[in-house]
Amino acid sequence: xxxxxxxxxxxxxxxxxxxxxxxxxxxxxxxxxxxxxxxxxxxxxxxxxxxxxxxxxxxxxxxxxxxxxxxxxxxxxxxxxxxxxxxxxxxxxxxxxxxxxxxxxxxxxxxxxxxxxxxxxxxxxxxxxxxxxxxxxxxxxxxxxxxxxxxxxxxxxxxxxxxxxxxxxxxxxxxxxxxxxxxxxxxxxxxxxxxxxxxxxxxxxxxxxxxxxxxxxxxxxxxxxxxxxxxxxxxxxxxxxxxxxxxxxxxxxxxxxxxxxxxxxxxxxxxxxxxxxxxxxxxxxxxxxxxxxxxxxxxxxxxxxxxxxxxxxxxxxxxxxxxxxxxxxxxxxxxxxxxxxxxxxxxxxxxxxxxxxxxxxxxxxxxxxxxxxxxxxxxx
Numbered sequence: 102x103x104x105x106x107x108x109x110x111x112x113x114x115x116x117x118x119x120x121x122x123x124x125x126x127x128x129x130x131x132x133x134x135x136x137x138x139x140x141x142x143x144x145x146x147x148x149x150x151x152x153x154x155x156x157x158x159x160x161x162x163x164x165x166x167x168x169x170x171x172x173x174x175x176x177x178x179x180x181x182x183x184x185x186x187x188x189x190x191x192x193x194x195x196x197x198x199x200x201x202x203x204x205x206x207x208x209x210x211x212x213x214x215x216x217x218x219x220x221x222x223x224x225x226x227x228x229x230x231x232x233x234x235x236x237x238x239x240x241x242x243x244x245x246x247x248x249x250x251x252x253x254x255x256x257x258x259x260x261x262x263x264x265x266x267x268x269x270x271x272x273x274x275x276x277x278x279x280x281x282x283x284x285x286x287x288x289x290x291x292x293x294x295x296x297x298x299x300x301x302x303x304x305x306x307x308x309x310x311x312x313x314x315x316x317x318x319x320x321x322x323x324x325x326x327x328x329x330x331x332x333x334x335x336x337x338x339x340x341x342x343x344x345x346x347x348x349x350x351x352x353x354x355x356x357x358x359x360x361x362x363x364x365x366x367x368x369x370x371x372x373x374x375x376x377x378x379x380x381x382x383x384x385x386x387x388x389x390x391x392x393x394x395x396x397x398x399x400x401x402x403x404x405x406x407x408x409x410x411x412x413x414x415x416x417x418x419x420x421x422x423x424x425x426x427x428x429x430x431x432x433x434x435x436x437x438x439x440x441x442x443x444x445x446x447x448x449x450x451x452x453x454x455x456x457x458x459x460x461x462x463x464x465x466x467x468x469x470x471x472x473x474x475x476x477x478x479x480x481x
Contacts, residue, residue, distance in 0.1 A: 107131070113134075117201060118470040135203075145289055207417075209223055242410055245404050271296050273295075276300045280407070284307075329436045426441040
């Protein structure tokens with residue numbers, strides 16, 4: 102039985118950032134999970150990031166992505182946009198620089214024991230901790246439309262589960278959704294030999310322009326400076342921020358997609374949605390009816406339909422769900438990311454309802470780490 106002060110479940114950006122800062126403040130910390138597991142297993146190897154080199158993992162501000170690029174003698178223009186492999190290499194460099202050891206094991210269950218917590222691991226071991234930080238990957242929160250259940254098994258996948266495109270060569274693919282992942286997956290599918298790609302979404306075709314995410318910095322900084330910043334904003338100000346975030350992140354997609362989409366075989370179908378799906382007889386394809394009256398034949402369906410928080414989908418939290426206050430599937434958090442279960446913290450996408458949309462992105466990881474560690478130190 103291992104005993105620790107802090108157990109971090111999840112070794113993605115939020116878990117690694119918090120673990121590094123906790124260790125630097127003398128908090129004994131155990132990290133469980135596959136290092137950057139979601140990024141390695143649910144993102145295509147030839148994907149690009151929407152962020153720049155100013156988004157990093159280090160709350161102490163030393164082992165930043167910019168510092169990594171300088172050490173590797175890489176200029177900003179050489180990694181614009183940033184390939185996902187570059188960020189993965191940076192995350193490995195960050196772990197080594199911080200001396201973080203990740204136990205590649207998983208928490209099957211998490212229970213409260215004697216004022217603390219006990220996690221039963223997949224290996225059969227147990228870890229007891231005074232506090233737990235849960236940083237679940239968003240693959241558990243993949244959202245699909247209601248009619249997805251009518252698609253025969255094996256014919257459909259969410260974008261987070263479709264990261265190898267070679268098996269799709271020669272296929273006619275229908276993509277549901279019209280934001281960044283939908284259009285980037287469309288480009289990747291055609292580049293890997295898909296016969297055709299139809300992109301179906303209810304809204305207009307987004308703009309493709311270079312945008313700046315710098316406006317996010319102010320809100321993350323205020324989250325650190327003003328206790329309960331986001332939750333105490335007037336509704337009108339929250340709405341204004343959400344609209345800005347929507348305009349930059351959803352209504353506008355990356356400019357570098359444009360030349361990759363302007364090719365034969367990619368068809369955009371704005372203002373439409375699927376009204377029916379049936380299996381075609383004998384040839385292993387699907388007949389798809391759209392709201393504009395048109396019909397398509399597809400071999401595969403890809404759901405680029407985003408994510409929806411549902412803490413109940415995180416298996417190891419099942420034993421605590423009766424004690425965790427929830428709202429719309431999100432945990433209700435205090436000003437330090439702590440749930441209604443004392444000592445249990447949740448960060449990342451599952452924290453965005455109480456902390457704002459920025460905390461579903463890498464940008465928020467150092468700030469979240471700072472608030473959690475600050476709270477842990479105050480408890481000592």
